[in-house]
Amino acid sequence: MISVFGSANMDLVAYVSKAPKLGETVTGHRFRTIPGGKGANQAIAAARAGGEVAFLGAVGDDGFGAEMRSTLAEAGVDVHGLRQVPGPSGIAHIVVDDDGGNSIIVVPGANGTITGPSGEDLAAIAGASALLLQLELPMPAVVAAAQAGNVAGVPVFLTPAPAQPLPAELLEAVTTIVPNEHEAAAITGVQGVEGALEALLELVEEAVITLGSDGALYGSRSGERLRVPAVKVDAVDTTAAGDTFVGALAVARAERMPVTAALHFASTAAALSVQREGASTSMPTRREIENALG
Template identity: 60%
Template sequence: MTPTTPARPAIAVLGSTNMDLVAYVATAPRRGETVTGHAFRTVPGGKGANQAVAAARSGADVTMLGAVGEDDFGVRLRAALDDAGVRTDGLRTVRGESGTAHIVVDDEGGNAIVVVPGANGSVSALAEGDAARIASAGVLLLQLEIPLPGVLAGARTAHEHGVRVVLTPAPAQPLPGELLAVTDLLVPNEHEAEVLTGKADPYDAASALLSHVPEVVVTLGSRGALYAARDAAPVHVPAPAVEALDTTAAGDTFVGALAVAQGEGRAMPDALRWASAAAALSVQRPGASASMPHRHETDSLAAQLSESRTP
């Protein structure tokens, strides 16, 4: 019998598009220090666009909502999304410069990032047609690299139409109760979870966050991910053991793949393992969107990991 191909989940992403300017160094510079890098790349990124590309490559029908500038970066950012199979009819072009992210990656795969919002700063409300695009999706992915009023407008619209709201609270900042009230799944990393709750232990932070949202996934880097839901025991899923080259956008890869897995109806533990496989592949490659795996690659690694767990 031929395996049934899962239906393509419909996912809308409201968020940032940035051109990532990535410098690779042996050791990141300290304040006032100048170091010599050994490579430089210009790579399409932005947390919103990254999640859109990750979801599209993972098998979803994805629509990107946001803004780029009138500059050459804007042209290249739109083209990169188009090439990844992401719909860009909801990606507006505004006066001025596109967003940029200035990233330093060290030889251990760690990174430090400075984001200059550019056109992303104009997304403080939904544009014409955005509400209909959100309403036609099954999931709305949100981050915090556009103004908070824009994030809240998207979340409220999704909630009103029964669309699942998945929020990545990055860059970390306090979140208004009205946004948390319309969030279905919150996906912070350890640092963001601590900023939101004041609790360094991920289990304690997840427990605290459940008083505001029904489900939480705390990403733990090389230690995997922790899932917590109200009235259920927390679940920890370890990450595959790999040698990281560049962790940029690993979290966005995870979120995009997780949204697809859940959209296909997978149970959360299985969805987390599949998303972790996608993230593990991404950290072994340089760049943001350029590092994100295609579905067949994630399926292959997930199958190998599943076989290795079988007694």
């Protein structure tokens, strides 16, 4: 079982030819509401990639919350740990341009009420084969969950987004950190992905820097270094590419795939996702990933 302790948001997605600059108004050509949030996205990605997944988080008592619960359950995610709290669910306002680029504003809503893992959450974490964390919940809650996973001997995967300072007690509990190149630079203060990778490995045991169309760079304290090229595709919407990568990577590692195979598996899943619109709606199934891998 892979446990995901994280956010659930309703994505409010506006599609435009070109994203507006500060103070500029542009006309969009389409709008959609799509269940998302980095935690929920990773849970759905892992479930579709063949993992047994439990989601631990919160939604509000509004229509968005009900829809997000239903979407997770339909994807095969165990939602017994998805609590409902009074008030609005979290939302993310996303602008997607015609080149597939995006900008995102997140309003935490129910996610902001999580001060730490509950007793049921702690049990789900302790019994997991992997724990996936992101930074869309309050930092004390993320730290407490990471420490619980670490104490239980569970591999802890951290997606350090949105980028922010990371407390030492969090990094000490993380097994694998998976930033993109901008987040890696923000965390380490080092420009250049090779240098940033080495700096990350002074903080955690294992790191994967995702590089978009340039693939991914992997390193571990054991000395292993790998660069995996991306699958070349025409991107439609890159919103959930990173979350798809992490969800698929966690499944591959839980299945004890060799590192190179696991990275190819995750990169292929991410490449399939960017060819479709939306976050949770774009994530590929296990069969699609395996077919693409050949």
